[in-house]
Structures are given as C-alpha cells and as structure tokens.
Amino acid sequence: MNSIDEKLRPILSTVLHRNAGEQEFHQAVHEVLESLGRVISKHPEYADEALIERICEPERQIIFRVPWIDDKGDVRINRGFRVQFNSALGPYKGGLRFHPSVNVGIIKFLGFEQTFKNALTGLPIGGGKGGTDFDPKGCSDREIMRFCQSFMIELHRHIGEYIDVPAGDIGVGGREIGYMFGMYKRLTNRYEAGVLTGKGLSYGGSRARTEATGYGTIYFVQRMLGTRGTSFDGKRCVVSGTGNVAIYAMEKILSFGGQVVACSDSDGYIVDENGIDLDLVKEIKEVRRSRISEYARLKGVGSHYIKGGSIWDVPCDVAIPSATQNELTGADAKSLVDNGVIAVGEGANMPCTPEAVHSFRKAGVLFAPGKAANAGGVATSALEMQQNASRDSWSFEKTEERLAAIMRNIHDACASTADEYGAPGDYVLGANVTGFVRVAEAMRAMGVI
Structure with missing residues (x-):
C-alpha cells in the first residue's frame, strides 16, 4: 500500500x-x-x-449453473458468470470468456478494467464481463453448441441491447457467438441484433471486428512510438499468443513495416529469424485448430520451437503481450529491458505483472496499458451496436478508419492527462485518470444510486 x-x-x-x-x-x-x-x-x-x-463495487454479480450433455450422453456441469460492473456511461459491455481458469475474481477484474477501457473509447458503453469455467478445447461442434445453448438459457434473462451487451473473449469466437445468438433469438422470440457483438457478417456483424483488438493495439503503439520520433518500420517485434488479438496485431505490425520474429501458445513458442509466416500461423490456428509447434515442422529451415520457457527471452524492439493476464513477469521484463526493448503494448487484459510494469516505467520504456491499448475491440463492438441500431452495414475501410481515429484519440487523451497531472509519458496514469474522471462525472451527475 x-x-x-x-x-x-x-x-x-x-x-x-x-x-x-x-x-x-x-x-x-x-x-x-x-x-x-x-x-x-x-x-x-x-x-x-x-x-x-x-x-470499486460491481452493480450486480450473477453466478449460475450450466448443465449440458456431451457426445457420450453424460451430463456435465459448469459454472457461468456475469458481472455487471458499472452502467454510468451506458449499457454494460464486455466479453464472455470460456476457459477453465475462470472464476468470479477474474471476471470482476476484467469487468473493473472494462469500465475504464470503455470510458476511454468516448462511446456510450458501461463495463461488464462474463464467462464460464467450461473448456472448449477438444470438444466437438455439437458439444459446444449444446453448451452455448444451455449457457444462454440462463444468461438471456440478464441481457439486452439497452441492458447488457456481451461479446467474445478467450475461447469465444464467431462460432460460439452464433450459437448463443440463435438461442437468444429463440428464447425471446425477437431479432434483437444489438444484444451480442462479434456476430457473423451474415446476421448483423461488423466488418473489421475480428481484426479490431489487434489492429487497435498496434495503432496505439504506433502513435506512442511517434512521440519518440520513430515507428514500427524496421522494428523487431515479439507477440505472445496466437489467438485473435495476436494474429491481427502481427498483421498490422507487418503492414507498418515491422518484423515479427516470435509468437506463442500455451505449450511453448516459435522463433523465426526470417520473420513469422503469418499465413502459416493462420492456417495452423484458425483452420487446423492445432498447436503452434506445428509451425516449425511445416516451415522447416530458419524456425525453431521451444516447449515451455519464456518468449520474452527473445530480443526485440517492441513487445506485444497478447495471451492472458500476468503472463509477463518481473523477470521477463528485466530480460526485455536488458535486451533493449523500447516499447511494450498490452494486447491482452493486464498481461504484465505489477513488477513488470514497474520495471518498464523505471527503465523509461514506452508502456501502453491494456485498458487503453486494447480498447479497439470493444470500440468496434460499439460501432457494431451503432450499425445494428440504424439497420446499416459499413465497409471495412469505413470501420477501420473509425477504429484508427478512436485509438488516436485514446492515445492523445492519455498523453494529455499524464501531462496535466505532472507525469508526462506515463500512459498508466493517463489511462487510469482519464477513464476514472469520465465515469466519476457521470456518477456524480446521477446521484447516489
């Protein structure tokens, strides 16, 4: 303390x-x-x-049982969560995480972060988060469908486009959102497109939503690098994870002229000194749904796989932790600093431990906290809500243009606030204070409720 x-x-x-x-x-x-x-x-x-x-106290915490039947005919039980943290700025908004590590404490941390992240976007959305300890790995499509339907049977009574709008997170992609939306539609007997975001384009989804979190993180870091008179061009980058955020962060880094030399999954990491072949990574993770170790076998010369270990031992100019919370420790931060890292951008939610953040700030490394840097996903979800409300569908280019402008505005607001409060270049303070003030002003206006 x-x-x-x-x-x-x-x-x-x-x-x-x-x-x-x-x-x-x-x-x-x-x-x-x-x-x-x-x-x-x-x-x-x-x-x-x-x-x-x-x-600091959630407005509402919901915990419920999720019974479902696997392909063997056995009844399985999981626990579902939805924490509706703060609605001062708009309906609760935040993803659903399907992962065995999920518990109420993790959902509360995510909902608390989401409140400030959503405030930073400048869009009318409050903060919430949800999920379950269900593990989709190894499950068939039919098992996942039955689970999602059972999950929505309970969740549907707590959500709505003016109440609470969930989206995807770890373990929840377009397939899961589709199953949940279908069950919501059946249970409520109405086509309420704005109740879930991250939907498929065929039924109300937004172009660029899939790419938004990863793209947004890189837009933020590019703007941050610009304060030091540099950019991604020619920079050596390491991105942890190979999920949605990591893949599209890598894609945007490449478009800005950077080189990604390493990425990972929960089993280990690959290093490719010639630059990661992103098309191959997409084939392995999005089509085959396989492990990243396959990359070294398929790519061959110039790449190698390390089981376990720390991806942060790989020297780089820019690090983008994009896997999960507390993945980058104080020891990892020391390795990165010793190897000359100049910028770190959190693609995941709170992936750096407090010790790591302290090390980066002390060393003068540019550090972009997740509540600011990865706000592009929820910002584009809000743009999806906007399109649903107006019965409209925007082009990829228009949506990405809006995303880029939002991320520039978030960066500039955080930088300006840090300057105002006597901490120039401190994006942690800038993000926390900017988000807090926006939420606090709305709460003060509404009285003690």
Missing part, C-alpha cells in the same frame, strides 16, 4: 477484505488507486459520497 495515497488506503483495505482471495481483482483495483492520489488532491470532490468505493 506504500504507493497509494493515504486517503485511498482504507478503500483498498475494504476491497481486499470484501473480496478475499480474488488476487487479480485486488491487483486491478490497486493499480487504479495508485493513480488517483493526484486526482483527489486536485479535485477533492471525487472523494465525496463514497464515489471511489462505489466504482
């Missing part, structure tokens, strides 16, 4: 006590509160009426 303003320490103590054992949520709250001391010194009104305490 040493780095937190004395006035805010009781709030953190309450959060720790009330949410015992939820380490990721504790970490997320701690990181935001670290930035707010300067705010309440300059604007003491934000400490009134338990405003910060209310922001």
